[in-house]
Amino acid sequence: MDRIQFGRRVAYWRSRRRLSQQEFASLMQRSLRWVEELEGGRRQADPNLSVVTEIATRLGLTLDRLLHDPAVLCPAESEIEAVRAVLQRHDVITGHTDDSCAEPVPVAALRRALVHARTGFQAGHFARLGTQIPALLVDATRAAQRHQGEEQYEAFRLLSLSLELTEAAAIKWGDTELAVVAGHRAVAAAERSEDPVIMASAARHLADAMTSHGQAAAAVAFATAAAERLRPDLVQRGALGLSVLGMLFLKAALAQAAVAEADDHSPDTAARAVPVFLDQADEHADRLGADGNELWTSFGPTNCALYRVAAHVHLSAGADAVTVAAGIPAAALHSLPRERRAHLLTDRALGETQAGMREKAVDTLLEAEALAPEEVRCRPRTKRLVEDLRLLGAGSAEGRLRGLADRCGLPR
Known part of the structure; x- marks a missing residue:
């Protein structure tokens, strides 16, 4: 249990x-x-x-x-409010904690708590983060102020990564404003860590938050500037550096797709930059030669393919998204964390809906639900898709769709 x-x-x-x-x-x-x-x-x-x-x-x-x-199954609003309240605390904003004699949490214990929470996220458990994140942020802030020397740098790394997790959870919860706030704080903490890998990791999360919050053009500029600035250091850091560098280009690609989607004048021109960013990510994945999960990136050739599916969906090219998804080897896909696999399935369902394959989209959503229930029942974007399918009609899948809508808590 x-x-x-x-x-x-x-x-x-x-x-x-x-x-x-x-x-x-x-x-x-x-x-x-x-x-x-x-x-x-x-x-x-x-x-x-x-x-x-x-x-x-x-x-x-x-x-x-x-x-x-x-x-x-889904997070209570009070839990999301608790995360927002922690981000508004004086000590978490300023980094200045009280003058008590209490010792800060050792960085090893802080790292274990972060790994536990991050592992849960990649397993598709997002709701529980509402109870884990507040203590993680308070403890990491205190550690970053109280520790000295290398332990302080490590505490800033862990603080930045904890704020990244906050951003990622907020995206899943559909609170893009909270995600942007956490993303900005993650970048600031990463700079204090003086670690290029952590800086790049924070930058890719902030770019994701910006895109979700309707700031796609700014996200493209930020992600590409970070990649250009940090590239020389990152390529020297092996798989870890290549993974976060590749993720910056993947986030730039999705942000550029969102720019094209919103462009009423020359969307095709804006869209032409999307495959350029995806190809740059592929180059770094090819240098790795295999899928990995350095710093919870899931970066490698397979995740690059997942982002191609997502980019096609952003550009309303559903048939192309379905084709790319069908070409991903099952064994490679199975090696990714549940969150990544379920995310692909929901993207594929969106593509199938765009392509008029609505019965298939329902079955794909049911497959995603079986893999990671919270990705389907709790995410606002997926619940919107379920509602759209109800309005459009799903043919022989209507009964299965009604059951899914009930489990998503949608009104009848």
Whole structure:
């Protein structure tokens, strides 16, 4: 059982029943601390079946609904607000923490927490980040101020990477303004780290946030400027440097596709630059010679192909997107993290919808849902596609589409 997800479900239904944590503790004949740890996913052991059954009874639910109701899969607005609140804190903005004598979190422990959260993201678990990110940002900020020497540089690297994770999560949650704020902070922390790899990594995340927030032209300029500035150092850093450099060109390609999509005067001219950026990314992938996951980039020939699919979708060239997706070897695709594979499937479903293959699009979305449910049921962009398919009609897939729409929490 996923303790964090189960805790979120308990908190959701307790709130729906208008019970305070203390009232729920009384009903369960447990302490307030027990409830706090349960809902926060901090208990050391999973509750046994008898306890889970009692929780369901006290909340007036069937056991199945407590464990599987899709409405609780997505992050609560309060959790997203908690991330926003942390980004607005004086210490996180300025880097100046209190004067207490408490020791900062050791960088090794901070790194473990970041790796755990990032691994969850790549597995397609986005909702739980709402409870992980705030502590990560506070601890990383404090570490960056209090540590000295190489440990301080490492703390700034980890702070930048934590802010990148915040940006990536905000994109999944559909909060592009929050993503831009986190992206800017990541770039600032990366500069303090004096590490070109971290600088390039932060730049590619900020470019992604800018594109999502309607600032595609600025994203192209920023990503290409970062690539030009950092290229000499990055090519000396082996697979790690080539991976983040290649990702900068992939983000520039998607941003340029968004520029072309929004250009009412000469979209074809703007679109011609998209394959140029994709080809530059391919060159770096070819130098690597294989797929990898340096610094959680998933960079390599296969991810470059995924971005070609996404670029075609941006340009409303759905048939081309479907063709490219069909040409990606299954074994290579399977080696990528679940988040990347599910993202490809949702892009492919968009392409199939554009190409008039709506029944196929529904089946592709169901495949993505089975792989990474949150990518389909919780992401605003995917839920919009489900709604579009309902309006357009999906032929023999109508029944399957209705079930998917219900699981996405869309009104009937």
